[in-house]
Amino acid sequence: MKLYHHPLSGHSHRARLFLSLLGVPHELVEVDLAQRAHKAPEYLRINPFGQVPALDDAGTIVTDSNAIMVYLARKLGKTEWLPTSPLAEARIQKWLSVAAGQIAYGPAAARLITVFGADFRSEEVIQRAHGVLALIEAQLSSQAFIAASQPTIADVALYSYIARAPEGFVDLSAYPQVRDWLARIEALPGFVDFQRTPAGLEA
Template sequence: MTAPIKLYRNPLSGHCHRVELFLSILGQPVEFIDLDMGNGAHLKPDYLALHPFGQVPAIDDNGTAVWDSTAILVYLARKYDKSGRWMPEEKAVEIQQWLSIASHLLANGPAAARLVTVFGANVDHERAKTIAHRLFEGLDKELAGRAFLTGDEATIADIAFYAYTAHAPEGEVSLEPYANIRAWLKRVEALDGFVPMPKTAVGLAA
């Protein structure tokens, strides 16, 4: 029997939740390894051998190490999604566009704003909130008339965007102005295998 995929994570990280969510949707067995980052577990030599930059998440798939959350999503889709639903070839460019935005505007906007309130990060909170609203204004328009980011079916693009969008109020970024985003979040949450990320009672979610 194949051993479960080891997922090294912080349970409150949206980057880690992307991977947890997709593994659950795919029905892949997983072993969670929660790193005590406050005590520098992510900087120990054994973890740096998996992820040279000492960040989370990383996975160990029976000897194959993969790091960076969007790269892990691509890896899992290519290896374990035999249907091709989650990363269809005809939508590869669209999906890559959204993954790039997830690594840029999503990371520097709602994710960064949440870093301030949840983790006490030394980040320009007002700038992060401004970026978040710029992103959500565009995202809300893109979701008008479509169920998911690239069309009628969910892909790894939706998985990459879910956590930091759903938890944006924790970073003091309201989702009230964005009806299409709020409807899309409900559709993601209705997917078979959906698992939530723990909520933190801070910001607008307090």
């Protein structure tokens, strides 16, 4: 398998982390976002949306980080990461939606300001980040992982941008359950770190 990625993209890290947790051999192909390689015609043939990551599985192309995780879990029969029961799958899907919604427009957006110079209102996105972190803190007060008693793709979907939230001036000190959960993810066999940036509270 071949994963088109960028090392500072949390979406890319999400897909790379899941491949590593599964122990799937893969080739990493870095897409130079600064040089707008993601908008070049040759890459747009791979992903017309012009985004990373994209997975090339022997000619089968899957784009979108959450879709890549679903594809891998289903193809490889990893039901511990994506159960097949309707309720368990629905619980995971809810958190995938949170990753694509409140996380993307909260801690991820806050980090985009400091790391990539994105044009967002920092007060607004930081407030949104704390709103979703409070909900996640409450969810983790009664269980070790976000959607089940063991890690699932929901945890992988949420991890990267929460782990690097301080780079966007989002302080995690008020969320002990979240910090403990991050440590549990980082202790999983096959964990691969998300490249750090000296920005925000990490400067």
